Amino acid sequence: AAGKTGNGIRYAVAALAVLVAGLALYLETQRARWDDDRDAHAQPFRNPFAGFGIVVTSKRLRNLSASGFCFSGAQFCLGTYLVVALVEELGYGLVQAGIILSLAQMAGVVCRVYCGVVADRTGDSLGVLTWLTLGMTISGFAVLGMNTDWPPVLICALFAVQGAASIGWPGTYLAEVGRLAPAGLVSIATSGSLLFTNAGKMTAPLVFVAVQGYTGSYAIAFGIIGVLGVLGTLALMNARRTSQSASVIPS
Numbered sequence: 001a002a003g004k005t006g007n008g009i010r011y012a013v014a015a016l017a018v019l020v021a022g023l024a025l026y027l028e029t030q031r032a033r034w035d036d037d038r039d040a041h042a043q044p045f046r047n048p049f050a051g052f053g054i055v056v057t058s059k060r061l062r063n064l065s066a067s068g069f070c071f072s073g074a075q076f077c078l079g080t081y082l083v084v085a086l087v088e089e090l091g092y093g094l095v096q097a098g099i100i101l102s103l104a105q106m107a108g109v110v111c112r113v114y115c116g117v118v119a120d121r122t123g124d125s126l127g128v129l130t131w132l133t134l135g136m137t138i139s140g141f142a143v144l145g146m147n148t149d150w151p152p153v154l155i156c157a158l159f160a161v162q163g164a165a166s167i168g169w170p171g172t173y174l175a176e177v178g179r180l181a182p183a184g185l186v187s188i189a190t191s192g193s194l195l196f197t198n199a200g201k202m203t204a205p206l207v208f209v210a211v212q213g214y215t216g217s218y219a220i221a222f223g224i225i226g227v228l229g230v231l232g233t234l235a236l237m238n239a240r241r242t243s244q245s246a247s248v249i250p251s
Contacts, residue, residue, distance in 0.1 A: 108167020
């Protein structure tokens with residue numbers, strides 16, 4: 001049985017590798033059309049911190065990027081620890097816990113598309129992102145009350161909401177970064193903003209595991225997502241209130 005399981009895992013990974021390779025080949029066929037404005041004489045590594053400079057000198061980009069830190073941190077905490085939390089905290093089986101994780105991820109995928117449509121039609125990306133941080137806040141703090149008496153349907157609903165809120169943000173977020181970036185510097189500003197999001201995905205899971213280790217409770221540790229939701233909401237509110245500052249590119 002163990003051998004069959006091992007083979008199944010290898011086949012699944014191989015199938016994913018084939019899909020990724022196929023996607024790479026398809027993207028290569030479109031590269032010339034997408035890169036028709038490419039500057040062959042550009043020096044991309046002349047100042048690798050230019051994007052960071054653009055972000056920190058713009059109040060709205062700085063606050064938006066702070067929310068990106070919170071979004072990314074919440075997303076990685078959910079994806080990394082949900083299954084082990086359900087197994088160890090609630091006694092769920094691995095398959096059942098995996099199904100709930102898949103449900104959370106599917107909710108995130110659907111929400112990601114829906115948020116893009118709403119942001120495009122309303123022109124209010126910050127408003128859409130704020131609704132997501134509020135969803136993170138509510139679902140994150142709701143997990144604090146999670147226990148073995150909760151029916152599975154309630155657990156599924158809770159983490160579907162949390163998945164939608166913490167996974168549905170990237171497209172809307174990056175569109176807003178592009179809107180706020182100085183003319184002609186969208187890619188550089190995006191790279192600077194992604195420094196914050198990547199910092200979030202590295203930092204928040206470390207805090208999560210530290211809290212869990214100290215308290216012995218995954219439910220309490222998942223409260224971090226609620227905290228990130230509060231911080232993200234405040235950052236987005238500040239981004240809405242402040243006018244975009246002049247961007248300066250460090251030399």
